[in-house]
Amino acid sequence: MRTRFPRVMGAVAALAAVALTAAACGSSEPRDVLADAAAGHLTIGTKYDQPGLGLREPDRTMTGFDVAVAKYVANYLGVPESGITWRESPSGQRENLIRNGEVDFIAGTYSITDSRKRVVDFAGPYFIAGQSLLVRADDDSITGAESLEDGKKLCSVSGSTPAQEIKRSYPGVQLQEFDSYSSCVEALYRGKVDALTTDDIILAGYAAQYPGEFKLVGEPFTTELYGIGLPKGDTDARMKINDAIEDMVATGAWQRALEESIGGSGYELPPSPTVYRY
Incomplete structure (x- = not known):
């Protein structure tokens, strides 16, 4: 894999x-x-x-x-x-x-x-949908959005609703904005960031594509239409x-x-x- x-x-x-x-x-x-x-x-x-x-x-x-x-x-x-x-x-x-x-x-x-x-x-x-978090499968230190404010690096996409929500609701998070979610997934895989945030259905698709590599954590913290x-x-x-x-x-x-x-x-x-x- x-x-x-x-x-x-x-x-x-x-x-x-x-x-x-x-x-x-x-x-x-x-x-x-x-x-x-x-x-x-x-x-x-x-x-x-x-x-x-x-x-x-x-x-x-x-x-x-x-x-x-x-x-x-x-x-x-x-x-x-x-x-x-x-x-x-x-x-x-x-x-x-x-x-x-x-x-x-x-x-x-x-x-x-x-x-x-x-x-x-x-x-x-x-x-x-609802905004959630994707982390590496062996990482138990992140349980939800609040746990990201302890020096964790979070990836999302520039111009996206999830990135704007993090800036507004969790200003203490070290947010890194990339051009695409696939770039965020690669950064997460390589350990350059600790988590990826976007809508839960998008994260589920990545978790399914790379079984055993990633997992969703925490409850959704927004509602996205x-x-x-x-x-x-x-x-x-x-x-x-x-x-x-x-x-x-x-x-x-x-x-x-x-x-x-x-x-x-x-x-x-x-x-x-x-x-x-x-």
């Missing part, structure tokens, strides 16, 4: 670098989501380095629960999987990707917050995407997608959320 880890994470990092280079090109105005769907094509943002949620596999296929939700929404809007172009959407770049027209919408562990709602619109939520981010003011598209999420839940496709993506991780699967129709 330990001999394979650096090679796997290196491959993920290389894919991320390629995607970020590609993301440099795009328009400067938000897209018209329903017009693009009517034309048979959507550019959808998601994460590329989150096992069980949004992961770009070595063969370039996309897997995970966020990806399944995005595919279902696209199909509901009349766009088959063959009409989707995927775009990596790092946490700190999501609002700009939407505003600059580089994506039609983003389904990528995108927490709905008041500050983000001033810039983009959200459909959903399609999932409710995952929504689909889209251009501000595109009310028709937002309502249609809300319809798609409700349809996914009603048909059982939501539950099946979650079980297929995360069911083997040991993470306790939550019930489906109520769409709030922001």
Whole structure:
């Protein structure tokens, strides 16, 4: 296991670098989501380095629960999987990707917050998560967020809701912000940080990908509503995407997608959320 880890994470990092280079090109105005769907094509943002949620596999296929939700929404809007172009959407770049027209919408562990709602619109939520901690499997010194304030080094991602929560609620923690969660996982594996914080479902995906290396500790200490981010003011598209999420839940496709993506991780699967129709 330990001999394979650096090679796997290196491959993920290389894919991320390629995607970020590609993301440099795009328009400067938000897209018209329903017009693009009517034309048979959507550019959808998601994460590329989150096992069980949004992961770009070595063969370039996309897997995970966020990806399944995005595919279902696209199909509901009349766009088959063959009409989707995927775009990596790092946490700190999501609002700009939407505003600059580089994506039609983003389904990528995108927490709905008041500050983000001033810039983009959200459909959903399609999932409710909670912020937690991932540590090395042999580390019993960390039991929750409070135990991090005793000189521990914590990793999260720049621009993410979890990083902002740590700064606000636990200012004594030595927070190190990286560009991606895969970089945090590698730093945790190599002992450069003591813990990684983000939402529990994301951490469960990493723990499942590297069995015996990591474990989740403590109780979730926030509530995160995952929504689909889209251009501000595109009310028709937002309502249609809300319809798609409700349809996914009603048909059982939501539950099946979650079980297929995360069911083997040991993470306790939550019930489906109520769409709030922001």
